[in-house]
Amino acid sequence: xxxxxxxxxxxxxxxxxxxxxxxxxxxxxxxxxxxxxxxxxxxxxxxxxxxxxxxxxxxxxxxxxxxxxxxxxxxxxxxxxxxxxxxxxxxxxxxxxxxxxxxxxxxxxxxxxxxxxxxxxxxxxxxxxxxxxxxxxxxxxxxxxxxxxxxxxxxxxxxxxxxxxxxxxxxxxxxxxxxxxxxxxxxxxxxxxxxxxxxxxxxxxxxxxxxxxxxxxxxxxxxxxxxxxxxxxxxxxxxxxxx
Amino acid sequence: xxxxxxxxxxxxxxxxxxxxxxxxxxxxxxxxxxxxxxxxxxxxxxxxxxxxxxxxxxxxx
Numbered sequence: 001x002x003x004x005x006x007x008x009x010x011x012x013x014x015x016x017x018x019x020x021x022x023x024x025x026x027x028x029x030x031x032x033x034x035x036x037x038x039x040x041x042x043x044x045x046x047x048x049x050x051x052x053x054x055x056x057x058x059x060x061x062x063x064x065x066x067x068x069x070x071x072x073x074x075x076x077x078x079x080x081x082x083x084x085x086x087x088x089x090x091x092x093x094x095x096x097x098x099x100x101x102x103x104x105x106x107x108x109x110x111x112x113x114x115x116x117x118x119x120x121x122x123x124x125x126x127x128x129x130x131x132x133x134x135x136x137x138x139x140x141x142x143x144x145x146x147x148x149x150x151x152x153x154x155x156x157x158x159x160x161x162x163x164x165x166x167x168x169x170x171x172x173x174x175x176x177x178x179x180x181x182x183x184x185x186x187x188x189x190x191x192x193x194x195x196x197x198x199x200x201x202x203x204x205x206x207x208x209x210x211x212x213x214x215x216x217x218x219x220x221x222x223x224x225x226x227x228x229x230x231x232x233x234x235x236x237x238x239x240x241x242x243x
Numbered sequence: 244x245x246x247x248x249x250x251x252x253x254x255x256x257x258x259x260x261x262x263x264x265x266x267x268x269x270x271x272x273x274x275x276x277x278x279x280x281x282x283x284x285x286x287x288x289x290x291x292x293x294x295x296x297x298x299x300x301x302x303x304x
Binding site: 217 | 268
């Protein structure tokens with residue numbers, strides 16, 4: 001299991017993929033937050049907090065995470081190395097988890113330099129270092145949970161097809177459906193409680209709940225169960241391929 | 244194939260059950276510095292005395 005995990009990480013950092021993903025992630029965030037005039041610009045926003053950053057981040061990851069996950073199983077299928085994974089003396093769960101954590105580490109490495117934004121925000125406040133640390137910790141926690149769900153969905157999508165582009169598009173579609181789909185679907189119900197219920201099926205309301213600094217077990221269980229569900233479906237899909 | 248569908252249905256049912264249970268049994272930790280999303284004890288104590296629905300007026304200045 002550790003060997004597959006290491007191989008995943010080595011693949012990312014010995015090829016341009018990892019650097020490209022991290023670079024694009026940081027450039028996009030940097031431009032939208034600090035340079036481009038627009039809704040996400042911190043200076044126009046006028047408050048020294050990171051809420052704009054955490055509103056932007058799910059959208060950036062919506063495209064980047066399917067891009068890093070799309071090769072996980074599609075490529076193995078195409079090259080025929082999936083059979084090699086099957087005959088190894090490790091279970092399918094271990095294989096899937098190893099790939100999951102490999103991808104997660106890459107995303108966490110991409111997130112690490114954004115701690116610099118926290119420092120910038122703390123210096124930009126009228127009274128410096130006067131930002132809400134709990135809020136920032138909650139937001140990062142929410143992001144990590146959201147990202148785990150995206151990765152689980154991405155892994156599942158990559159088992160569906162040999163073609164990486166198909167896997168990418170399916171993953172983006174599923175992530176979008178779960179993140180924003182339920183949220184916008186809820187707006188068609190005039191009935192309040194029903195609309196709230198439908199909205200709670202999606203990730204957006206749960207993510208925003210954690211990101212505003214309230215760690216609620218309901219949100220955590222939602223994210224963990226959705227991630228495990230998609231990992232389980234991935235394992236089932238691989239079992240079918242094995243036969 | 245049949246086995247796959249059965250295990251998938253099991254997983255979906257489990258997913259729903261866990262989340263339904265979670266909506267009833269939960270705790271929340273407000274980690275903002277000023278406990279912005281938690282009602283203070285005096286506020287709860289005041290509201291507890293109410294017998295009919297109250298009207299809240301919020302003023303922006």
